[in-house]
Amino acid sequence: MKIDKSCGCLIDGLLDDNRLCGSSPEDMKVMVDPDPERISLDFYQKKFTDGLPVIPPTQARVKKFYHYSSREPDDVIAVLPPRMGKATVEKVAVNAVMAGCLPGMMPLLEACIEGMSREEFNLAGINATTHPVAVGVIVNGPARDELGFNSADGCLGPGNLANATLGRAIRLCLINIAGAIPGVGDHATMGSPAKYAFCLAENESMSPWEPLHVERGFDACESTVTVLGMEAPHNVNDHRSRTPEDLLDTVVHTASTAGCNNSHVPGELLVIMSPEHAETVASHGWSREDVRNYIHERALVPAPLGDRGGRKLDYSLVVDDMVPVTGSPDDVVLVVAGGAGRHTMIAHGFGGSSESQTVPVELKKMD
Numbered sequence: 001m002k003i004d005k006s007c008g009c010l011i012d013g014l015l016d017d018n019r020l021c022g023s024s025p026e027d028m029k030v031m032v033d034p035d036p037e038r039i040s041l042d043f044y045q046k047k048f049t050d051g052l053p054v055i056p057p058t059q060a061r062v063k064k065f066y067h068y069s070s071r072e073p074d075d076v077i078a079v080l081p082p083r084m085g086k087a088t089v090e091k092v093a094v095n096a097v098m099a100g101c102l103p104g105m106m107p108l109l110e111a112c113i114e115g116m117s118r119e120e121f122n123l124a125g126i127n128a129t130t131h132p133v134a135v136g137v138i139v140n141g142p143a144r145d146e147l148g149f150n151s152a153d154g155c156l157g158p159g160n161l162a163n164a165t166l167g168r169a170i171r172l173c174l175i176n177i178a179g180a181i182p183g184v185g186d187h188a189t190m191g192s193p194a195k196y197a198f199c200l201a202e203n204e205s206m207s208p209w210e211p212l213h214v215e216r217g218f219d220a221c222e223s224t225v226t227v228l229g230m231e232a233p234h235n236v237n238d239h240r241s242r243t244p245e246d247l248l249d250t251v252v253h254t255a256s257t258a259g260c261n262n263s264h265v266p267g268e269l270l271v272i273m274s275p276e277h278a279e280t281v282a283s284h285g286w287s288r289e290d291v292r293n294y295i296h297e298r299a300l301v302p303a304p305l306g307d308r309g310g311r312k313l314d315y316s317l318v319v320d321d322m323v324p325v326t327g328s329p330d331d332v333v334l335v336v337a338g339g340a341g342r343h344t345m346i347a348h349g350f351g352g353s354s355e356s357q358t359v360p361v362e363l364k365k366m367d
Helices: 036-045 059-066 089-099 103-117 123-128 161-178 244-255 275-282 288-298
Strands: 002-004 009-012 029-031 076-080 085-088 134-140 199-201 223-230 234-237 269-273 300-302 322-324 332-336 343-348 357-361
Touching: 059 089, 059 103, 076 103, 076 161, 085 089, 085 161, 089 103, 089 161, 103 134, 103 161, 103 223, 103 357, 123 161, 134 161, 161 199, 223 343, 234 244, 244 269, 244 275, 244 288, 244 343, 269 275, 269 288, 288 332
Parallel strands: 134 199, 269 332
Antiparallel strands: 002 009, 009 029, 076 085, 134 223, 223 357, 234 343, 269 343, 300 322
């Protein structure tokens, strides 16, 4: 046990070079003075935080999260690049406490860690790139209501504990376990506000279509998290269109942006439709598949502009001197969320370098 004289904290393992990113499950045993001001400043100076104040991860607080996990504290959920840090239950719980999560959110955070660690997600590339890609999360199923996630008005903004703290806990895990420290393991040229927290729930009750997790093969009564490598969302404002074609043409025009990764490496595009926009489309008999096909076929960028990205454009994708921003209709990730208002949000992905992952969540009820 080491003593940090500057703030009266007892810290074991936090002060050596590997600190929270090390590969040993023993490198993050924490007993701290519960003074949040001193701990927040000390952790910030050691680059353990996202720059915002944290809740001190005392042993008593961390242990509360263990009750909601089916694993033991030393169990390794995944190994996270670039530092190949072992994401043990203990380390994940510590970061969850720091982020302000409620203990019952632990299964969702574990599922997010599992999804991010899959080869198809390409966390190494997402963490190391100069591109401002963030890790987004979409929550589906009963967990939405049981844990109080916001799927309606302002679901991508401030004001909701579950959305904000789950998204923030993921970022803290990436900093402290994966080693994605800005300028060290995270080489984003400018970064993005989405890297603080990027989490929403799908507004399943207001959607005219089956939810995302059902579309991906899960039962409606199952809870899931979907992790995506995405840029910050961009608004699509369309208050006049009354047909699917007119409305989706506005979406397509917003999505057809030279300079995004999709313009030279076609990949996933997140489309978050408000209930009003979704109803406009669905009331004409259009399915999710119809929407995905329409966007894929028409979201195009001039090939000379697409070729200016970080990778050489694959000209086998070019038709009539245009390149699609999605590789296939399945790359259009369509969800319904938000409240009143005729808006849609779109977020370009990391191109074809990352595939979103949907992971089931087993919520544990306490007596």
